[in-house]
Amino acid sequence: MEMTTRQKKPPVYYNGMLLNRLLAVFLITMLAGVLIVRAEALLDAYFNKMFPFPVVILGLGALFLGLLLLCISVIRLQPVFSILQAQFRPAGGQSQESQTNRALLRLYRLPYELFAGMCLFGLLLSVLFHGMDIAAYIMQEQTDGLRLLGTVVGEQGLFIFMAIILFTSVRRTLRPVLMRLQPLPSGFDGRASVAQPLVITYTSTFIVTILSLLQLAIVTASPHEPTDPYKFGIMAMFYFIMGLSLFSYVTMQFREELRRLIRGIRGLVGGYDLPRNEAAAILHDEAGELAVAFNELQNRINREYESLERELKLAYNVQQKLLPPGDLTIGSYRITARCQPYREVGGDFFDVVSLGPSRFAIMIGDVSGKGLPAALLMSAQLLVFRSEIRRSGSPSEVLARMNRQLCEAMGDDGSVTIGVGVIDLTNNHVQYASAGHLSPYVVSKEGQYKAVDCSSLPIGIDPDAEYEELSLQLEDGDRFLLYTDGLIEAINQQGTMYSFEGLEAELATWKPAMDLAVVIDDWLARVDQECGPGQDDRTVVVLELAGEYRSLLAKLNLSQVEQGSVSGHFDNPFLSREWSLRSHLGSERLIAMKLGDWMEERWPECDIREDVQSAICEAMINAIEHGNGLQPNKYVTLIAQIGGMLAVCRVYDEGGGYFPRLNRDEEEMRKKLESEDPRGWGLVMIDSLADYWTTGRDERGFYTELYFMRKPRNAPGEHSI
Amino acid sequence: MAEQPFSMHTRKFEGGMVLELNGDLTKSAEAKLISVLEQETELGLGVRFLALDLTKVEYINSGGMAVLIRLARMGSKAGVHTFSWGVTPHYEKLFRMVGLTEYMMIYPNEFAVMQRIEALNL
Helix, strand or coil, rough: CCCHHCCCHHHHHHHHHHHHCCCCHHHHHHHHHHHHHHHHHHHHHHHHHCCCCCCCHHHHHHHHHHHHHHCCCCCHHHEEEHHHHHHHCCCCCHHHHHHHHHHHHHHHHHHHHHHHHHHHHHHHHHHHHHHHHHHHHHHHCCCCCCHHHHHHHHHHHHHHHHHHHHHHHHHHHHHHHHHHHHCCCCCCCHHHHHHHHHHHHHHHHHHHHHHHHHHHHHHCCCCCCHHHHHHHHHHHHHHHHHHHHHHHHHHHHHHHHHHHHHHHHHHHHHHCCCCCHHHHCCCCCHHHHHHHHHHHHHHHHHHHHHHHHHHHHHHHCCCCCCCCEEEEEEECEEEEEEEECCCCCEEEHHHHHHHHCEEHHHEEEEEEECCCHHHHHHHHHHHHHHHHHHCCCHHHHHHHHHHHHHHHHHCCCEEEEEEEEEECCCCCEEEEEEEECCCCEEEEHHHHHHHCCCCCEEEECCCCCCCCCEEHHHHHHHCEEEECCHHHHCCCCCCEHHHHHHHHHHCCCCCCCCCCHHHHHHHHHHHHHCCCCCCCCCEEEEEEECCCCCCHHHHCCCCCCHHHHHHHHHCCCEEEEEEEEEECCCCCCCCHHHHHHHHHHHHHCCCCHHHHHHHHHHHHHHHHHHHHHCCCCCCEEEEEEEEEEEEEEEEEEECCCCCCCCCCCCCCCCHHHCCCCCCCHHHHHHHHHCCCCEEEEEEEEEEEEEEHHHHHHHHCCCCCC | CCCCCCCCEEEEECEEEEEEEEEEHHHHHHHHHHHHHHHHHCCCCCCCEEEEEEEEEEEEEEHHHHHHHHHHHHHHHCCCEEEECCCEEEEEHHHHHHHHCEEEEEECCCHHHHHHHHHHCC
């Protein structure tokens, strides 16, 4: 409770503080007036004629005057106090707005009123003091007219000077209150103009100086007075300098506000981290108007910028969705691809396309230029590639067809470098063709690397261009690296380009035992750290031939007929069944039950139903959890075929896939069992319950394939564990 | 058969506790099962035996298996013996397969479990 009170100061406290400050301002101004009078009197006896009272009387007069000014201020500021109090109550709507207006008007007017009052008071005082003398002078009595005029002029100079001090300091004191009452309703009067205070302070300074000089002239002209003109000069100079200081202060205040705006505009030009609501601390003068206009402009630009940012983000998402997953497994190959766009959208792209059970293609490309045009061209080229590579043909033919299409569509306006490799899974043979793309590397498991030089013109330049193609033979453990120039041209903090030397030095450090994805991620992170985000997209695609895996149906000792019939059966609706489910854990059980029912129907003498169900459930859980990452909009599909002697079930997911690596040795199993968070039992169960299992990829996506043999009940040697 | 939500009922006996498990035993049962054991062992209420009644559990997947392994291993570390009954031959096979039987004794029924516990108590 106490905290709340402290944070939200009550109106009484706030009003009291304001009045204290005003009183201080008034008293200091009056005291300054007394001091000036005394100083002048000490400087020259001539000034004794001005207010010829003892200091005590002068001081009391000043105190009285200060209090009087405070009383006037309290009366004039009454609407301000009431509106400040109202701020602590619930909002009052329309009436509160008119009250605010009124209060603001009073706040703006008070310095002017005090200024005018002070000048008038000075005049009145002079008339009162020197009334007799003036009357005697008018009646042609023996009075020194010049001397009288000099005194009155000096007095007026003093009062006008005090009026400027009052004006400037009261404006300064009321400033926070003005800000507190913002925002100001529209159509405020011209008193808020910055020109008025400037004109008033400047004119007053000018008048005070002129009056001082006039006094000097009068004194000098007076024949009987033995006075020192320099002393009058000093006084004139004093008034001038003080007046000028106040003038400068008002000007600097205005300048400060303008500078703040200029800083804001510079920030706006810079484009990032735009300051918001800067104008909230600015008064309702021209600078304030400018600030409001600036604020509106800024908000508009912010809105535009945000919408552009949103659109770019959307474009980035679309682009990312067009690209295949970064980690893919196809047969005995593992593919790791990373694409880091320099901006939200980029012109680099890659693709992996399955071309039937034993072939697939990888591709990398780089569109010339950056930003949205490059991104659009990239998306188009990716789709063209997908359709062209499926239309058959070698990589060079695909490039030639893509080239012709691009030349027809874009003329000379866009060129794209592309590298395409088609891999034959049966013999690890790679056909590679490049259209102006950087030479790929082959890194052997011994750590040797060699660049594959093969290049022609980028596509989109010459419609009749032909593309060189070469053949490579990959060995177990080989890594085939494709990359874009954003990586080679990355420049580190010392200004050195990453270059081919940097790339080759990196390749020399690659160890075959290290996981490919880890190697690539670590490498790119290091490049990022050394060279920053750079000026271009960076893309890397690495194909690794993991030699340990071969799809060997022969392991099952099946007859050739059974082996050959497996793929055929999948297309036969009478022999195969298919179920799809969303990636939601728990829904796999129902599908497994249906498969179990079908199996019991087909193989009534077998008792492997429960085993099949459990194994299929595990394969589906893996697909849901790891393949599809539990994203409910992704599907898991089970295709099962139950033949005469063999049942084959494929569980498809939409993920990047994995290798069917499973270490079943005793030590590994113990480790798994004794780990704090025992996981990964799914593959163990699949491995134990299915007669054989493998993984693969075709047009439908990545699959885990489980084989079950038809065995009579309690067949000997069943599931030796 | 649709998914059966997991539920659990506990009852105490001298020196131990019976957990009657119901529904599908999957990874989602982990929090419930583990917290029961943690509570009991942390309170030091002298639970020395944990008996799992799996009669009403029709489905256990690898996630559920992992939960059972974790439970039984936690128990064995805290000096708690874990027993179970009502396990179908299929799941008994799977329990052996993953090595769960090293930490959890499987008996045909509650009576056999209690006999064993009595013998251990003596």
